Amino acid sequence: MAGSAAVLEDSSLLSRLDRALLPVERLCALLSGIAIFSLMFLAAWSVTGRKFFASPMAGYVDYIEAAMPIIAIMGVSYVQRDGTHVRMDMLVSALKGRTLWFFELVSVLLILVLIVALTWGAWEHFARSFDCARPLCSRDSSIDVGIPIWPSKLVVPVAFGVLVLRLILQAWGYGRALILGLENPVAVPLALTVAEQARIEAEALEGSD
Amino acid sequence: MEPIEIGLWVSGGLLVFVVLGMRVAFAAALAGFVGLVWLRWNGFDYDPERFWKAVEISVKIAGLTPHSKVSAQVLSLIPVFIMIGYMAYHAQLTTALFTAAKRWIAWVPGGLAVSTVFATAGFAAVSGASVATAAVFARIAIPEMLKIGYNKQFAAGVVAAGGTLASLIPPSAILVIYAIIVEQDVGKLLLAGFLPGMFSAVVYALLIIGIAVVFKSVGPPVGGFTWRERFASLPPALPILAVVVIIIFFVYNPFGDAWGTPTEGGAIGAFIIFLMALYRGMRWKQLKSALLDTAKLTVMIFSIIWGVLIYVRFLGFAELPEAFADWITGLEMSPMLILICILLAYAVLGMFMDAIGMLLLTLPVVYPAVMALNGGELVSAADSAFGMSGPMCAIWFGILVVKMAEFCLITPPIGLNCFVVAGVRDDLTVQDVFKGVTPFFIADGVTIALLVAFPGIVLFLPSLAG
Amino acid sequence: AATEWNVSVWGKRRAFTEHVEKLAELVAEKTGGEFTMNVSYGGLSKNRENLDGISIGAFEMAQFCAGYHPDKNRVVTVLELPFLGVENLDQEVAVARAVYAHPAAAEEMAQWNAKLLMTSPMPQYNLVGTGEPRDELAEFEGMRVRATGGLGEAFKTVGAVPTSVTATEAYQAMEGGVVDTVAFAQHAHLSFGTINQADWWTANLNPGTVNCPVVVNIDAYESLSDAHREALESSIPEAIDHYLTNYAALLERWDSVLEEKGVQKVEISPEVISEFQAIAGKPNHDAWIAEMEGQGLPGQELYDLVVKTLAEAKGGS
Numbered sequence: 001m002a003g004s005a006a007v008l009e010d011s012s013l014l015s016r017l018d019r020a021l022l023p024v025e026r027l028c029a030l031l032s033g034i035a036i037f038s039l040m041f042l043a044a045w046s047v048t049g050r051k052f053f054a055s056p057m058a059g060y061v062d063y064i065e066a067a068m069p070i071i072a073i074m075g076v077s078y079v080q081r082d083g084t085h086v087r088m089d090m091l092v093s094a095l096k097g098r099t100l101w102f103f104e105l106v107s108v109l110l111i112l113v114l115i116v117a118l119t120w121g122a123w124e125h126f127a128r129s130f131d132c133a134r135p136l137c138s139r140d141s142s143i144d145v146g147i148p149i150w151p152s153k154l155v156v157p158v159a160f161g162v163l164v165l166r167l168i169l170q171a172w173g174y175g176r177a178l179i180l181g182l183e184n185p186v187a188v189p190l191a192l193t194v195a196e197q198a199r200i201e202a203e204a205l206e207g208s209d
Numbered sequence: 210m211e212p213i214e215i216g217l218w219v220s221g222g223l224l225v226f227v228v229l230g231m232r233v234a235f236a237a238a239l240a241g242f243v244g245l246v247w248l249r250w251n252g253f254d255y256d257p258e259r260f261w262k263a264v265e266i267s268v269k270i271a272g273l274t275p276h277s278k279v280s281a282q283v284l285s286l287i288p289v290f291i292m293i294g295y296m297a298y299h300a301q302l303t304t305a306l307f308t309a310a311k312r313w314i315a316w317v318p319g320g321l322a323v324s325t326v327f328a329t330a331g332f333a334a335v336s337g338a339s340v341a342t343a344a345v346f347a348r349i350a351i352p353e354m355l356k357i358g359y360n361k362q363f364a365a366g367v368v369a370a371g372g373t374l375a376s377l378i379p380p381s382a383i384l385v386i387y388a389i390i391v392e393q394d395v396g397k398l399l400l401a402g403f404l405p406g407m408f409s410a411v412v413y414a415l416l417i418i419g420i421a422v423v424f425k426s427v428g429p430p431v432g433g434f435t436w437r438e439r440f441a442s443l444p445p446a447l448p449i450l451a452v453v454v455i456i457i458f459f460v461y462n463p464f465g466d467a468w469g470t471p472t473e474g475g476a477i478g479a480f481i482i483f484l485m486a487l488y489r490g491m492r493w494k495q496l497k498s499a500l501l502d503t504a505k506l507t508v509m510i511f512s513i514i515w516g517v518l519i520y521v522r523f524l525g526f527a528e529l530p531e532a533f534a535d536w537i538t539g540l541e542m543s544p545m546l547i548l549i550c551i552l553l554a555y556a557v558l559g560m561f562m563d564a565i566g567m568l569l570l571t572l573p574v575v576y577p578a579v580m581a582l583n584g585g586e587l588v589s590a591a592d593s594a595f596g597m598s599g600p601m602c603a604i605w606f607g608i609l610v611v612k613m614a615e616f617c618l619i620t621p622p623i624g625l626n627c628f629v630v631a632g633v634r635d636d637l638t639v640q641d642v643f644k645g646v647t648p649f650f651i652a653d654g655v656t657i658a659l660l661v662a663f664p665g666i667v668l669f670l671p672s673l674a675g
Numbered sequence: 676a677a678t679e680w681n682v683s684v685w686g687k688r689r690a691f692t693e694h695v696e697k698l699a700e701l702v703a704e705k706t707g708g709e710f711t712m713n714v715s716y717g718g719l720s721k722n723r724e725n726l727d728g729i730s731i732g733a734f735e736m737a738q739f740c741a742g743y744h745p746d747k748n749r750v751v752t753v754l755e756l757p758f759l760g761v762e763n764l765d766q767e768v769a770v771a772r773a774v775y776a777h778p779a780a781a782e783e784m785a786q787w788n789a790k791l792l793m794t795s796p797m798p799q800y801n802l803v804g805t806g807e808p809r810d811e812l813a814e815f816e817g818m819r820v821r822a823t824g825g826l827g828e829a830f831k832t833v834g835a836v837p838t839s840v841t842a843t844e845a846y847q848a849m850e851g852g853v854v855d856t857v858a859f860a861q862h863a864h865l866s867f868g869t870i871n872q873a874d875w876w877t878a879n880l881n882p883g884t885v886n887c888p889v890v891v892n893i894d895a896y897e898s899l900s901d902a903h904r905e906a907l908e909s910s911i912p913e914a915i916d917h918y919l920t921n922y923a924a925l926l927e928r929w930d931s932v933l934e935e936k937g938v939q940k941v942e943i944s945p946e947v948i949s950e951f952q953a954i955a956g957k958p959n960h961d962a963w964i965a966e967m968e969g970q971g972l973p974g975q976e977l978y979d980l981v982v983k984t985l986a987e988a989k990g991g992s
């Protein structure tokens with residue numbers, strides 16, 4: 001399922017920025033993967049403690065809930081970079097050249113507007129739970145062990161902030177392709193046919209062996 | 210303007226965004242956000258001075274939704290189930306399963322094809338996603354079938370169809386998503402998928418045996434394995450059994466209290482598979498790549514979840530689901546006929562859309578309507594239209610839609626499993642796979658009809674669990 | 676002019692939401708349908724985000740429980756302290772009303788743009804459990820209990836582990852062994868099905884309860900016309916009365932429910948209760964007061980207010 005589609009590279013400024021952002025995005029995604037991996041140990045530990053030592057882990061649910069935004073949202077930009085977010089590409093895969101870049105550009109600009117709005121809203125949500133006049137800056141705490149919730153809320157605007165940068169680069173990439181009439185632009189995921197995509201996915205599975 | 214009208218316009222707009230190829234997650238979130246602004250400004254009688262106030266409120270509502278909605282313990286099942294699949298691959302469980310299935314059951318007519326079906330069913334028990342299963346078995350099972358003279362289209366069809374079993378047999382990411390959207394017991398839904406999944410596998414196997422008996426050329430029996438060889442093939446496949454038992458016992462223990470929650474069961478299962486993968490030579494490099502792949506798929510799924518939930522939040526303010534439920538229950542048709550129409554609509558939609566996106570987009574409106582059709586969330590079996598209580602109806606409908614969504618993985622034009630199989634094999638075109646998978650449409654049609662006619666197949670296990 | 680309010684509550688319609696439903700009914704009646712309230716069960720917000728929704732102006736009225744997020748509403752958590760000695764719902768209403776009227780409570784809620792309207796009076800939270808009844812303190816050691824807020828603290832002091840699955844997941848958590856016991860009021864044991872899993876119920880442990888206010892958005896409240904505001908204010912006592920009557924009927928049915936479901940009614944001995952009280956009552960109260968004073972809130976004053984109001988309520992009844 002997860003395999004990278006083609007994102008071309010060259011020596012242009014745009015491509016260099018694309019490659020500069022990539023390690024940040026990959027780190028975010030790896031954090032998400034490591035959080036999932038830790039979840040496995042946390043659950044195993046909690047069950048073992050409960051079943052065999054009659055000492056259940058306090059705050060188990062609180063910790064999982066706090067980790068969920070890292071797991072679910074941190075990698076959002078990494079997934080956008082190579083176009084892994086699902087879409088219905090019946091129409092798009094039939095388009096070519098400037099028409100295609102026009103559709104992609106409009107789509108990315110709309111997403112950019114949306115994500116800027118969501119970044120603002122997510123930041124506000126964080127800000128409502130954050131007040132440094134109080135112990136641990138906490139104005140919202142978890143239900144069992146009372147840990148502050150603001151760090152977990154902060155994950156969302158940070159992840160969305162990275163996504164905003166990515167979307168700006170993609171809008172630039174598509175806009176450039178539209179104006180210059182490029183065939184294979186850099187720094188944007190190239191729309192593959194479903195068949196090509198499936199082949200790449202299958203190879204990714206093989207390659208990870 | 211009435212809120213419901215705004216709801217309809219925005220939902221129509223969402224459809225346009227999706228058809229035009231916007232990523233489903235963002236299309237849904239954008240529709241929800243625009244809808245929230247529109248609804249709020251409508252409430253302000255389109256006073257130009259209060260437009261920005263409407264935007265501000267909507268930004269804040271939409272902006273808190275991703276954190277609010279993903280911070281739920283039950284959702285942690287999804288990444289864990291996805292991780293199991295990637296780890297299972299590194300633990301070389303696929304080959305082990307296929308070898309065991311071959312040695313034990315390939316002596317029947319169409320032997321290797323039947324073995325493939327049961328091996329995919331077994332792998333389904335450690336894989337939360339269908340496409341991955343098809344990709345893996347295309348590589349292992351198709352060459353063996355071709356070696357003994359199978360028709361290549363048919364061999365490819367078997368693998369594409371077998372892959373769909375992964376989403377019914379637990380663990381299943383899509384069943385978890387269904388449970389969360391409709392706020393039903395995850396454990397019972399997972400339990401409910403088990404028999405229909407095995408049932409589907411048996412229907413596939415019977416179909417293959419039938420074809421092999423009629424057309425001798427399709428696939429000969431493969432015999433000659435000694436009992437020693439048979440038993441020797443079992444230990445490498447054993448972890449699968451351990452995972453199945455653990456997940457089931459964590460949800461429902463026939464001998465007493467369940468051992469814990471499905472999430473814990475999934476995590477322990479993943480842990481066992483992880484140890485197995487370590488033993489089979491997985492190191493940091495492979496682990497890192499497995500974790501990145503898991504994260505990627507997880508984030509993709511969660512983006513759809515929070516995106517759609519922003520849209521659902523808007524629907525809540527627009528009161529559209531209630532209106533749709535009223536409309537459906539007001540129709541002059543028998544409830545069963547309406548249900549069949551809904552399932553057929555899913556079959557058509559699924560031809561063009563990915564399964565998770567399809568369910569997430571439609572369920573917030575369709576599910577309340579189906580529940581209302583049966584007589585409401587709290588209806589007793591005796592007073593209901595389908596002869597089952599509200600919670601049982603929720604489970605039954607969930608299995609039906611998921612089976613429907615899986616069916617769409619092998620139907621043209623966008624049957625993803627077929628594309629994956631063709632992608633793995635250079636000697637197969639997509640058309641070949643679609644041709645080979647055609648007989649399985651009949652099998653799936655039969656399965657769905659039987660699940661509709663005999664809900665007991667779905668509801669037997671969950672009703673045991675209370 | 677017509678006013679339509681959105682009200683965010685959660686779960687299903689149950690005894691716990693009857694005052695909100697009644698309030699909506701009364702207000703519409705008194706204003707000739709000019710002022711209506713649209714009560715939504717989970718459609719507008721998650722329960723733990725209801726206060727955020729009020730602050731944003733997403734909806735005009737909402738219900739929440741103090742223990743869900745103590746740092747959002749430190750002042751009203753005084754009402755969730757264990758073993759306060761509240762005996763019935765009338766006393767519960769009296770103490771809540773006094774605390775809600777305190778400037779510190781109003782000020783903290785104003786930070787969320789919220790005004791406290793009324794409480795959702797809850798009887799003492801008793802335990803249901805599976806297996807052998809736990810009727811001695813030693814048996815609470817290592818017990819996984821679904822209890823929030825001050826109740827959770829109380830059980831913690833005797834070695835139990837509070838595990839807060841949401842109310843809607845409580846049944847499954849009990850079934851799956853995630854928790855051994857669940858502390859709820861009677862209506863919730865019925866509504867969330869935990870009574871169907873239970874082998875026993877503690878009839879007289881009475882460790883305390885939760886406090887779940889109904890609040891309104893201040894801007895929405897202030898923009899009401901005088902007639903509408905009057906309709907709202909005057910309906911509150913009636914709505915609470917309706918709630919109390921409804922709850923009393925439920926409590927009357929309770930014993931027959933226990934019998935029907937085959938749930939053993941466990942009477943804890945007075946010695947065990949006073950032992951529990953000694954460990955979990957006073958020390959928790961003192962700790963709460965110290966913590967609030969440390970944060971610049973009038974903890975002692977609030978606590979004294981509760982004690983004084985309760986004494987008056989008991990004297991009066």
Ligand code: NA
Binds near residue numbers: 333376378379
């Ligand atoms: Na599966």
Ligand code: NA
Binds near residue numbers: 618
């Ligand atoms: Na399809």
